Amino acid sequence: MQKIAELMRAKAVELLQSSKAERVLAWRAGEFFYDNAPAAFNDVDACQEIVYNEFCPANLAKYLIEATKQQKKTVVFLKPCDTYGVNQLLKDHRIKREYFYAVGTPCSGMLDVKKIKELGAKAITQITCEDNKVIVETPYGTKEFAKEEVLLDKCMMCKGNEYKIADEELGEKLEPIQFVGDRFAAVKAIEAMSAEERFAFWQEELSKCIRCNACRDICPACSCEQCIFDNQEAPVGGKAAADDVEEQLFHLIRAYHVAGRCVGCGECARVCPQGVKLGLLNLKFIKDINQFYGAYQAGEDATTPSPLVSYKENDPEAEEAVQRRG
Amino acid sequence: MLKDAAKFEPKIVAFCCNWCSYAGADGAGTARKNYPANVKIIKVPCSCRVNPMFILRAFQRGADGVILCGCHPGDCHYSTGNYYTRRRMALLMSMLNFMGVAEDRFRVEWVSAAEGAKFAEVMNDFVVQITALGENVKLRDLRCKK
Amino acid sequence: MCNCGHHHDTLIPQIGVITDICTETADVKTFRVEKVGGGKLFEHLPGQCAILSVPGKGEAIFSITSSPTNEEYMEFSIKRCGSITDFLHYEVEVGQQIAVRGPYGNNFPVADKLVGKDILFIAGGIGLAPMRSVINYMLDKRADYGSIDIVYGARSVEDFVRYNELSEVWPAQPDTRVHLTIDRPQENWQGNVGFVPAFLKDLQFTPDKTVLLCGPPIMIKLCLAALVEMGFEKSQVYTTLELKMKCGVGKCGRCNIGGKYVCKDGPVFTCDQLDEMPDEY
């Protein structure tokens, strides 16, 4: 990964110097090894601060909205999975192709510091990654984990190492995480519950929500100029849920609003400070769409219409669809 | 308790498309086909106008059942509106089911302008269904019960 | 206030009743508010504000238009510009009870720094609302102050708020002059045409006056520039800020600019104080 960071710095400098772009979107190091932050780099000197390692999960696609608004040609480094979000934003007319230059950036899976901590590593002073080993230093001793133990959930569902949009690719593609199993397994487990159990499950999950809107703000499909939940005039507008039902409503509306446009990047679940399993709502929509209307992957390209803005004359009726699934 | 249950009068919100189903409701009236007063009709220009949030809001604000009526697929006044409705509502219904709420309190029906009798029949049936289910508590905002 | 016998939080309003509604312009109405059964809900000082509630729509803060010397009622001149003001304009009739809490904020220093001074009021549009409280206060205690000049600009003749006071009551007071201006020429208008900053220069005020300035943000900025050009010190110019507010007591954080909370430390500031604050108003 260190080698990729070097390539990124060189590429950023090259593109700025050749005036192909005015600014660069990449990651900047933080206080610890694992807290790299998305950042904008405006000049060649600043580009020396670009970092890249196993802790760069954030998709930079969403920042392109601002680049488009400011009409500033921007270099953006995109991991293979990030490219889906970019395509979706293009399709939604939220960003314009002429304002960004996409550099495909190899990825071999991002790690989850929360998992590392949950596995008992407290007070992390250093993390080193070697092949499939993750070595964590703490004042209480060194801990070693297998990479798959501490991969981000979203990386467990890796979509592969293809870039769906890129002006150029940096270096060699890396081996993607081999996903084994069924990505809808968790959704199916809930479907198998009784209605009362499902209700109880979601009550428990959603009552943790603090309505910080992180899930919305990170989402490459949530790109409205003004979100209905920020509109004080809207009946559902509001900063906090007045009761449990409002949380249900918030999450239903949030997930529904991105249905057919959700690229399944898993960022919403990753950023939730309360660990609400809200990615399951999105996955449920993806699963239903695939089943009712044929397989579809949002963000695969920037042109295919979403299943919710297309139809077939012989689509199943609502009740029929639900039963067919059941 | 039994006495209360016997008295339960569900609140039903019916979103009806202007061109078919609303005319169907008119037809029911002209043909003197009765349907219960529990059904409150909200006229919409096309079933496609109904945002899934409308349905959720109706439940939230106290509806015990919500029914969406539009032209038969293929007969939409705007050619294709109800095809989109069908997809949207299938997903919504499936999601309500997934969350363990109110899926059986929500129905989509296609009723043409000529189907006054069907309109009345559908509404009668739906009211019976919702009455049997009782009050909606899962999706209702607890506050509006006060 | 309700009679439940509890100590009430500052966030809990009192009940007032609207006893008169006067249509001032196409989008400004003045509402007279009294305690149920008569009398004022609370005492205030010129420049202070109160928060009016429309149940279901929420609260908004308004400056109190009437003078503290008015013993019977309070008035609020309110411009229609949002859901709460829409309700007040379109739905409210005389006899309607509304919730009021206050008074909030500081006031123009009518009892100390302004005593004995020649006063120049500058107002634009609905900016006359907070000024009117001070003007009527000073006219009621006329001997405490020097000369009074009132410069008031509006988009058109129809946009002058409280036109009868402007044209008849105030000019008739001793050593008091009213100077009106409108933005664009209009038939049957004999007075000045032009924006307030230019009008100020035309009127050639001497910089020994103390200025009370209120209007839209852009007018405040341009008037202040004109005044400085004319030799006024910024410390001689008082103005009021308007920001979104919720609690009214400097806690909810909404009207925080720099170290100040406009609802508590303002809304009245001198222009040299504003210079020390971040430009976020």
Added chain:
Amino acid sequence: MLKITLDNLPKLLAALSELGELQVPCENKSGKVDFEKWNAEKRPRFDITLTSKSAKDLFFPQVEDLLAFKTKGKNLSIEQIMPSDKKVILMGVRACDIKSFELLDKVFLKDPVDTYYKARRENTLIIGMACSEPEETCFCGSFGIDATAPGGDVTTWITKDALYWQANTEAGKTLTEKVADLMEEAEASKVEEQAAVTKAVLEKMPLANFKVAGKIPQDELKTFNSKIWEEISAGCLSCCTCTYVCPTCHCYDIRDYAVSDNHTERYRCWDSCLASDFTKMAHGNPRKTKVERFRQRYMHKLVYFPNNNEGDFACVGCGRCLQKCPVNLNIVKVAKALEVSEDV
């Protein structure tokens, strides 16, 4: 000083829960640890250094009803929804969170007193708990807080086998009398030993030498006009995570909820200066972009608040924003950037 062996701890908790609503860090079904009402079925998690949410909810809940309006024709009546008067014992609070109460007091107990906050505050007894396993994101030391001596009405320490108990205030002593039977006298040496170890660990932490006081220009305009804001805010998503998990953030909104045509409830709820509509008025928004809103949050924490409150920063170094920010922006990064830019 008293002590009770960990085996007997449930007895102490049971006794405390008889004296008031006992709130301790508990694990909920999904594995998050937050303050919750304790009962015999719940396993307290005193081994967790930080709860997911801060403890400010106990005094300043995310949503709180203020009053109800009833209308009848043109008539209106108002019923205040009274603040809670239940007795609460809040146990297992870390030094940083205890300091945050002191900071919130400066806001809510300042005249005019917020009666809702005050009622909760006065009805709550605080049992602090010393940290023994600080995390790398901890920097309470930067604000002069001693993680090993958290204060509160009672201070407790947990070692491998026992909980040590020391009453600090009159209220704490009264409480101690009621539960002292369950405990035995103990020497302070074990606690001092533990504190020494904790302090040694803290010194090895990456933020051990991070200081704020004296490092950031307290001149409002100078810091406000610093060049860092545009660049550093570029990554911010404008979500409210940092605000809501922060133990000192206290902005709120007041909103009405129409229960029915003639019944409205007014409640307040947390709000954030990062929200796009925070300062939005009918005639415009003085903070139009996220740059200004981001700046406001940190200016308030690092400059305005200390200037108004005898130099106390509106931060206690709990590190929750370091752990929770979706894009890893946080107060440490901002403070460090401001410090560097001072020379520019």
